[in-house]
Amino acid sequence: MQIFFELKEKIISFLLYYYIEFVYKTSKIEKIGRLDLLEDSCKDKFIIFIWHGDSYCYYPFLEGKKLNIITTKNKRGGVISRISSHFGYDVLRLPDTGGNGDYIFKVRDLINKKTYANLVMSVDGPTGPQHEIKNFALIMALFSKRKILPVTIEAKHKIELKKRWDKLKLPLPFNRIKIKVNDPFNPTKSDRKEKFITIKKEIKNVMESQIGDN
Structure with missing residues (x-):
């Protein structure tokens, strides 16, 4: 049974990462904003915030860059891990639930001392609610002494899986995709003392804004 699940995971991953490559190759990709902050030459490293429902749209965006991606240890995380590895990203697999919380410090040490790369987090994942930023993402930024870099994306033509909690978006080929590094x-x-209420609202407003409006 385990062999069957692994084979299924490999096939799904194969189809997904070649599909998203085809989408990017046939689409007009417009990149705007603080792109300089994502260059390898930038001395500062960030916690990159994205929405869970947009995550599939991003994979080729930083292909070849040194990048860590957090995903879960469960079956959902398996496909994400394979796709991320295909595009050259390092994958950190964490449990869905907090447990004793020591993994926060393990991730901090890993990204700051060993890999020293930008870290990408789907900040309303892994289970939602949609577009509600989790405290863990902000605590991770605070403990690792990194700034937060919200990245937003718009695909003109897409399929939206509305029955999923995150309304997962699948971009279509021959598209126009705009990506903004905010x-x-x-x-x-002080943000932590007020339970990150204000900074959550500010980041959410930026991430929900139409790219052309900023």
Whole structure:
């Protein structure tokens, strides 16, 4: 049975990463904003915030860049891990639930001392609610002493899986895709004292804004 699940996972991953490559090759990709902050030459490294429902649209965006991606240890995370590895990203697989919380420090040490790369997080995942930023993502930024870099994406033509909690978006080929690297946010201990309420609202407003409106 385990062999069957692994084979299924491989086939699904294969189809998905070649499909998204085809989408990018046949589409007009417009990249705007603080792209300089994602260059390898940038001395600062960030926690990159994206929405879970947009995550599939991003994979080829930073292909070849040094990048860590957080996903879950369960079966959902298996496909994501394979796709991420295909595009050259390092995958950090964490449990869905917090457990004793020590993995926050393990991830911090890994990204700051060993890999020293930008870290991507689907900040309303892994189970939602949609577009509600989790405290863990902000705590991770605070503990690792990194700024938050919200990245947003718009695909003109897409399929939206509306029955899923995250309304997962699948971009179509021959598309127009716009990606914006927004200005960074710097979380502080004062933000934590107020349970990140204000900074969550500010980041959410940026991430929900239409790219052309900013």
